[in-house]
Amino acid sequence: MSALLEIEDVTKSFGGVVAVNGCTMSVREGTVVGLIGPNGAGKSSVIDLVSGFERPDSGRIRFAGRDVVGRRPDQISRLGMIRTFQTPREWRDLSVIDNVRVGKCDLDRDSLWRSLVQARHYRRIEQEETAELRELMTHYRLDAVRNARAVGLSGGQKRLLEFARIAAAKPRLTILDEPMGGVNPVLGERIGEAIRELKRAGSTVVVVEHNLPFIEKTCDEVVVMDLGTVIAQGPFADLRDNKRVVDAYLGNDDE
Secondary structure, eight states, X not given: OOEEEEEEEEEEEETTEXXXXXXXXXXXXXXXXXXXXXXXXXXHHHXXXXXXXXXXXXXXXXXXXXXXXXXXHHHHHHTTEEEOOSSOOOOTTSBHHHHHHHTTOOTTXXXXXXXXXXXXXXXXXXHHHHHHHHHHHHHTTOGGGTTSBGGGOOHHHHHHHHHHHHHHHOOSEEEEEOTTTTOOHHXXXXXXHHHHHHHHTTOXXXXXXXXXXXXXXXXXXXXXXXXXXXXXXXXXXXXXXXXXXXXXHHOOTTO
């Protein structure tokens, strides 16, 4: 499998603080990759750089063979990359089903002119999409609230709404920022299954997470960061005896 995402010698400083320091890693297409490390390791900064919310001071970032440094988040998302945030985000005043519908938005197709001159064609597409969205509502257990305003959802329902929106968008790469934060074990199992469903549907997934049992169970391989750089990458089982990884998480005897 070829690399879908390539990060090469990327550096980013905020004031006098070096958040990312010569970070190099790759994500193979069709895999689920965990990105782990202690607090302050640079994980969130890296995904901000990859998704266009920050610009690196130096280095290269390539997605699907294209250089994405300097592109806006919306431009990167149109290339097929979607990311979430630690706190679920939704369009508060839209209904739940319309929040998911946004994930299917095609700016080229959904223009006013095209809608006017090809009205019958687009009505048929809209009917097909509505049927698909209702299936997603049922699948993610949101059917009972599909017409309610998203602002009224519980925290767990908002997390499931995110996954429904991702499933509707069918991205090539999905980046999840701490999807297990604050969720109960039952919802955690559902999130793990949702990630495996994304993989089966053809999406590559990067998961930033502190829950190591979840990472071990869900991910094909793991990237470990510390002090802004990658210190190890490979299957979870191969990292158990890696001294640099153990020291990064647990400290050493002198400490």
